[in-house]
Amino acid sequence: MSERRARDLALLDALDASVGVSFEGDAWRIVREERDVLEGFPSKARWDPGIFDVLYMSLAREGALEEIHFHLSRQPVFPSKIRSVLHRIAVKTRRTLKLADLSAIEALGVSRETYPSLDYARTQEIADAAEFLGFDGLIAPSARWPCQNLVLFMEKLDRQDLVVLEREWVDWADWRRQRAALRPEA
Numbered sequence: 356m357s358e359r360r361a362r363d364l365a366l367l368d369a370l371d372a373s374v375g376v377s378f379e380g381d382a383w384r385i386v387r388e389e390r391d392v393l394e395g396f397p398s399k400a401r402w403d404p405g406i407f408d409v410l411y412m413s414l415a416r417e418g419a420l421e422e423i424h425f426h427l428s429r430q431p432v433f434p435s436k437i438r439s440v441l442h443r444i445a446v447k448t449r450r451t452l453k454l455a456d457l458s459a460i461e462a463l464g465v466s467r468e469t470y471p472s473l474d475y476a477r478t479q480e481i482a483d484a485a486e487f488l489g490f491d492g493l494i495a496p497s498a499r500w501p502c503q504n505l506v507l508f509m510e511k512l513d514r515q516d517l518v519v520l521e522r523e524w525v526d527w528a529d530w531r532r533q534r535a536a537l538r539p540e541a
Contacts, residue, residue, distance in 0.1 A: 366484050369463060375450035375490055382412035382446050382505045383419035385525060388438035393517050395509035402493060404479035407486055408509040410517075412444065414494070415502035417537050420530050422499050427527070439525040446505065447516040452485045452493040460495065471498040482506065501539055 386392050395408030403409040413419035419441060427434055454460050457467050465477045478495075485493055491511035497504045507517075 362484055362487065363480060366463060366480060367488065370452060370481070370484050370488055370490075373452055376448075376453045376494075378446060378448040378451050378494065378505065380414070380446065381520065382414055382444050383416045383441060384410065384412045384444060385419050385423045385439050385441050388440055392440070392442045392444070392519060392522075393514065395507070399475075399479075401475045401478045401498065402482040402495065402504075402506040404483045406483070409482075409492075410507040410509060412446070412505045412507070413497060413500070413502060414505055415497075415500060416441070416443070417534070418497045418500040418502035418504065420525065421534065422497065422504070423525075424527065424530060424534075425499050433527070439527070441523050441525050442519050443521040445518040445520055446507070448491050448507070448512070450489065450491055451505075452490045454481075454493060454495040457496055470496075482508075486511065 384392055393410070395410045397403060397405045397408055398411070399405035400409075400411065402411070411422070413422060423439065427437070454463070457470065460470065460478075460481075461467055463477070463481055465481070470478075482493065486508045489511065490508065492505060492507040494503050494505050496502075
């Protein structure tokens with residue numbers, strides 16, 4: 356468990372000024388074959404300080420693929436035995452913090468240059484403040500693909516607002532061959 360620090364009052368005020376948005380649509384999420392796609396966990400990733408359960412999703416199929424491919428590629432050898440499954444999930448939220456673009460994130464103290472890096476300190480502070488203020492998740496630009504990601508704070512959601520619609524096996528070798536052709540201009 357992470358040790359909680361005092362929250363940034365200016366950040367709380369900035370986020371509290373946002374009423375949040377409802378979201379109803381499809382999102383994509385990849386998990387290992389044996390894992391429950393709707394099970395959140397405290398990942399200590401970009402938008403989770405490791406103190407509450409989250410679900411990371413992308414609003415674009417290719418965004419989900421690129422996010423997971425990036426992390427698998429960071430290993431010394433790309434894992435060949437992992438079987439990944441891509442899921443399309445119908446999602447309904449009620450009060451989601453929308454950080455529409457990099458300018459919105461910069462206004463909260465995140466550098467545009469370091470956003471794609473693994474320096475998650477400020478984005479984790481933002482997520483912690485958003486969860487504390489009662490948002491059920493956040494929508495923010497992907498650091499890996501020109502699309503939006505959806506991060507859900509599981510304790511703030513009703514599980515029935517997540518419905519798995521489809522699933523497909525991921526062929527990572529095929530993804531590596533296709534991704535340059537699929538990537539839209541940013």
